[in-house]
Amino acid sequence: MSLIKQVHEIQLEDEDDIRKSRFERIYVCLGASKKGFIAGCRPYIEVDACHLRGPYKGQLLQSVAIDGNNNTFLVAFAVVEGVTKSSRKWFLKILQEDLRIGNDKWFTVMSDKQKGLIPAVAEVLPYVENILCIRHFYNFKDNFRGIHLKEILFCTVKTTYVQRFQYHMEDIKKTDEDAFTWLADKPPCFWSKSHFTTYNNYDELDNNICESFNSLILDARGKTILPLLEDIRCILMKIMQIRREEIRAYEGPICPNIQKRLEKRKLDACNCIAIWAGEQKYQINYFNGQQFVVDLEDSTNSCRKWELTGIPCCYAIATIYDQHENPKKYVAHWFRKETYMASYEPLIYFINGSEIWPKSVLDASLPPKVKKQPGRPKKLRRREANELQNPYKLKRKHTTTTYAVCGQLGHYKRSCKGQPVEGNAIKVRNNNSSSQVEIPPMGTEQNMARRSKAKVAAAGGSGCNAPNF
Template sequence: MLDPGSDISEDEGDPAENDEVVDLAPRKESGLHLALIDVLPNVEIRWCARHIRANRKKDRRVKKGEENYRQLPWHHLRAYFKEHSKCDVVENNIRVRLSTAWILGARFKSIITMLEEIRVKVMERMNHMREFSEKWITDVAPMAMDILRKNAEIADNCEVKFNGDLGFEIHDPPYKHVVDLRKKVCSCRSWQLKGIPCGHALTAIHYKDWVVDTFVDHWYKKETYLKAYNRFIQPMTNMKMWPKSDRPAIEPPRITAYAVKT
């Protein structure tokens, strides 16, 4: 998920008809989004809703309904998100926390020192995450279990009508939703976007008296979790003990003097 520039260009084509990639390019060539589109053309790119709102408040020249901003809902509203990633996040809080807190001290140091501090942090964190998985009570991640408990409260207020197969009509006043347990879909799309059964799906699962954990997507299972941390970053000596290189030292870029505006 990217932070959009305050000046956003019109997207080319209708994102709904684009099966490969959804992109929204700032006119200010930051380079990051362009590299993603070039290197990972099939990846869905989302804009952070919070930054979009902040940029709109900052740029008061933008009129409501202007063409550039009419394209934005395709990129920050869940209604238009693709379902394969099993992620419904609309804000970029993870990146903000990483850059402003987790590596804040290292960011202002020289490049090698910065990378070394980040390497040690990542090495320790990966070990911590492996140890954390040993404390799981079930095969499903604790975060997913918390969501299931909240969705179970919604399920308590729903009524179910069963078609005799695997289709259910769930009455969640004032709406009705359709759940198909075979396809693992609900008409509210929360199950498809997140990969965790929504309250409507839980109503159907409880009606059949089936095990809820089997309907949670594999991304939240312990086996998949451990695959993300099955590699190890090896410890290293400090820079004073590194082998000396016979290659020329990297010189800093030349200082370019710019004309001062008067």
């Protein structure tokens, strides 16, 4: 059977001298998710939260991992009362027990800058590697603006070795000393690849996998608590079965997304010249003048791209081809087909409807307290200023319009008092004939009188038969 672990924290209240329990929190970790993570996922999780939009407000905390094909793998989730340090610590403590997370550096947790999350990770998991999502870290732009500064910052974040990191930091210092001081106060092990550990073989810099999961359950987030949890369970059950069947039909030793990434690096290996130094050590000269050292025996490269991703980089592939070997042999075990299958081998079993459940002898808990928020409930997430509210609709902000009648910028029908350009009068069809009557634009009293007469004529009469414009 699939294990469903539920932990309730109940708050007792006095209501009419009767002590009743009120729902506060629930934590769910499906047995299939727990076993699949331990069997085949890398020691890396992302922790995030999203707001519930149903009748009972609160937050849905989730812990998301990455499978061998770089897909989303939900490990655990919880419904909590709000964004507090207490709720985050409670979630992380139970998660630590379930995933057997020890206090060592081999495990990595990515988090954003939500309230209480970073201190909670520091207290509950003080020794694990904690990195920040670069999109949330980039509040840098609020104080230090400029495209050039942004480009240098992202180069600093993406570089994989320390010497290049220091070079980019000096570039930032020359551009803006205040920005350099702001960044120097932030430990680079939180936000730069050059200081990341290499245990988890994952080098992404954002928590987009959590955002993609949040969008997947967008409809479920508008429901009450039990239907929400049931929808998430059904979504996971479908996803695990689909991926299980796909990998069984797939032919190849490594996962398909990893194979595509490896093929791109093979093409880039054509720009490398491998110079054999002896044994399995090589010097690599790249076409742009860069020079690195590769050791095939230890699976290391001085640029650290191979160690960070677990996939041979273009420099390593050039040396592998010089040894007349296949690069697939050097891909980390996390990305192999058998490891991926181990993640999805456990089943999430079906559950009968609530009408078939055994009746509980306990009193029903009171629902969570609802604090009515002012204004209309929001359905869409808050977007940044540089994001389009609707990708298919261009905003009218910062744009100017031209009124076709007067031909002037910034004018429109209701407030235009300018003279019409010849031939640009508004035309209205007469109801009683196919002829058209020209209506001049609003403006002077003479034009207003002419406009009223034209409307009456267009309506096909005068007085009571004319529509009220």
